[in-house]
Amino acid sequence: xxxxxxxxxxxxxxxxxxxxxxxxxxxxxxxxxxxxxxxxxxxxxxxxxxxxxxxxxxxxxxxxxxxxxxxxxxxxxxxxxxxxxxxxxxxxxxxxxxxxxxxxxxxxxxxxxxxxxxxxxxxxxxxxxxxxxxxxxxxxxxxxxxxxxxxxxxxxxxxxxxxxxxxxxxxxxxxxxxxxxxxxxxxxxxxxxxxxxxxxxxxxxxxx
Numbered sequence: 001x002x003x004x005x006x007x008x009x010x011x012x013x014x015x016x017x018x019x020x021x022x023x024x025x026x027x028x029x030x031x032x033x034x035x036x037x038x039x040x041x042x043x044x045x046x047x048x049x050x051x052x053x054x055x056x057x058x059x060x061x062x063x064x065x066x067x068x069x070x071x072x073x074x075x076x077x078x079x080x081x082x083x084x085x086x087x088x089x090x091x092x093x094x095x096x097x098x099x100x101x102x103x104x105x106x107x108x109x110x111x112x113x114x115x116x117x118x119x120x121x122x123x124x125x126x127x128x129x130x131x132x133x134x135x136x137x138x139x140x141x142x143x144x145x146x147x148x149x150x151x152x153x154x155x156x157x158x159x160x161x162x163x164x165x166x167x168x169x170x171x172x173x174x175x176x177x178x179x180x181x182x183x184x185x186x187x188x189x190x191x192x193x194x195x196x197x198x199x200x201x202x203x204x205x206x207x208x
Contacts, residue, residue: 002043005202006077007031008066009086011185012132013048018180018187028188033195038202047073053090054106056098064090067110074117079125082202083114086130086172088154089184092147100153104161111165128201129162131155133172133190137183170201 007013007030015029026032035044049069051061058064066087074080087110091103098106111127118125134152137143155171162169175197178190186194 001079002041003081003206004077004079005031005034005038005042005044005082005084006074006080007034007044007046007048007084007086008070008073009048009084009130010052010090010132011048011050012089013046013086014050015048015191016050016185018182018185024188024191028191030186030191030195030198033192034199034202037196037199042202045077047077051090052087053096054087054103054110056091056096056106058090058093058096060095067106067113070110070113071117074114075121078121079123080118082126082128083118084128084130084198085110085114086132088158089132089135089151092135092150093142094144094147095142100150100157103150103154104157107158108161108165111161111167115165126205127165127167128170128198129158129167130170130172130194130198131158133176133179133186133194135179135184140182140184143184168201168205170197172197 015024031044031046051064052066055067088103131154136148176190176193178187180187
């Protein structure tokens with residue numbers, strides 16, 4: 001069986017085109033880039049949802065709470081060799097009123113849940129925690145300047161979480177800052193860079 005990689009994320013995993021809302025073609029989205037680079041021995045599965053958070057429920061965009069959907073999505077795609085999690089950007093929205101450390105608490109709960117689901121089913125999958133690329137939205141009413149600051153603080157917090165919970169780690173902001181005109185969603189160049197970087201993490205781990 002091919003090695004199976006599940007990418008669990010938000011609109012940047014879904015492939016939202018900045019400023020338009022259409023979806024990038026499959027080979028442009030970072031999971032598609034990963035699939036191309038990893039080759040036929042791997043199966044890369046996308047599970048991106050616009051607006052998805054770590055643990056916060058949003059009445060304006062219901063059914064976007066990442067931890068609530070984690071169990072059915074993991075079970076539907078088992079067995080897995082890698083689980084890539086990139087969430088946190090939507091948690092910086094103004095109406096959640098949480099700081100970066102609190103977003104980190106949400107991600108911690110999600111990691112604990114993911115590991116429990118996998119371990120209790122005997123699935124020794126590696127979790128790759130990806131800190132999302134920092135945002136700088138200029139006109140989106142759901143975000144503010146505090147959102148910019150908080151998104152930039154997640155990398156260090158997520159690095160600590162990855163160390164604590166034995167996850168592989170990638171700082172998306174160290175790979176690319178290439179977002180589109182809305183300041184939130186990855187450009188084509190950004191998707192390419194992120195896909196290459198996550199694929200490299202998997203390839204390096206499999207060589208060791």
